Amino acid sequence: MISVTDLVHRFGDAVALDRVSLTVPDGEFLLLVGPNGSGKTTLVRHCNALLEPDSGTVTVDGVDVTEDPVAARTSVGMVFQHPRDQLVAATVGADVAFGPENLGLERAEIDRRVTEALAAVDLAGREEARIDALSGGQQARVAIAGALAMEPTHLVLDEPFAGLDLRARRSVLAKLDELAAEGTSVVVVTHDLRDLRERADRIVALSEGRIVADGDPETVVPDLEPLGVDAGC
Numbered sequence: 001m002i003s004v005t006d007l008v009h010r011f012g013d014a015v016a017l018d019r020v021s022l023t024v025p026d027g028e029f030l031l032l033v034g035p036n037g038s039g040k041t042t043l044v045r046h047c048n049a050l051l052e053p054d055s056g057t058v059t060v061d062g063v064d065v066t067e068d069p070v071a072a073r074t075s076v077g078m079v080f081q082h083p084r085d086q087l088v089a090a091t092v093g094a095d096v097a098f099g100p101e102n103l104g105l106e107r108a109e110i111d112r113r114v115t116e117a118l119a120a121v122d123l124a125g126r127e128e129a130r131i132d133a134l135s136g137g138q139q140a141r142v143a144i145a146g147a148l149a150m151e152p153t154h155l156v157l158d159e160p161f162a163g164l165d166l167r168a169r170r171s172v173l174a175k176l177d178e179l180a181a182e183g184t185s186v187v188v189v190t191h192d193l194r195d196l197r198e199r200a201d202r203i204v205a206l207s208e209g210r211i212v213a214d215g216d217p218e219t220v221v222p223d224l225e226p227l228g229v230d231a232g233c
């Protein structure tokens with residue numbers, strides 16, 4: 001479970017998160033929406049202890065992320081908004097293997113994870129491809145595969161579908177469905193609710209650093225349009 005309690009984050013005088021509280025149970029498929037600058041990225045970065053709260057707490061499976069950031073980064077897989085920044089190796093296979101190698105897993109297990117993760121992003125068999133020779137959308141898929149290969153307990157994806165073609169999008173969505181059904185909590189930050197709202201358990205909307213809507217998609221979708229969120233109706 002990811003638990004955010006009264007989280008405040010300021011950038012200088014600007015309040016990016018204003019006493020946000022949110023609990024994400026295991027196995028929940030949650031969409032985090034809201035206009036540009038509403039605080040979505042700031043909130044999810046706290047789940048990985050990449051930012052320090054001005055006040056409030058974030059715990060993952062009961063552990064305060066600021067006290068044990070390494071544990072937080074192991075149990076919360078993160079796909080960032082600019083996936084190129086997340087890629088570390090020269091080839092696709094080496095990049096996806098990087099995280100599992102750091103977990104100290106055996107080679108056979110690393111290879112299994114790489115194979116499965118690449119299949120999930122529709123890049124099966126592309127281990128030898130050079131990262132630099134990939135398109136932006138393909139690089140985004142490698143970043144998603146890298147997070148999947150960690151087999152984290154929680155998965156947070158910040159705008160993961162930007163630049164993905166329909167086939168890759170469907171493949172990744174199928175994987176996210178499977179993971180949520182198996183008990184992984186899945187948080188997707190998105191501006192595009194198409195084919196997401198029907199599979200989500202819950203939608204949380206932020207505006208100006210505050211949660212302004214929170215509930216099942218049917219209840220929340222009518223509230224989204226006035227916030228400037230395209231609900232894809």
Ligand SMILES: Nc1ncnc2c1ncn2[C@@H]1O[C@H](COP(=O)(O)OP(=O)(O)OP(=O)(O)O)[C@@H](O)[C@H]1O
Binds near residue numbers: 015016034038
């Ligand atoms: N490094 C930073 N320095 C100063 N201000 C920042 C920084 N990062 C974010 N902000 C500000 O914090 C607020 C929330 O930004 P955040 O990136 O969390 O929004 P968002 O909802 O993810 O937006 P988007 O939909 O555009 O990705 C914005 O007002 C933004 O300008």
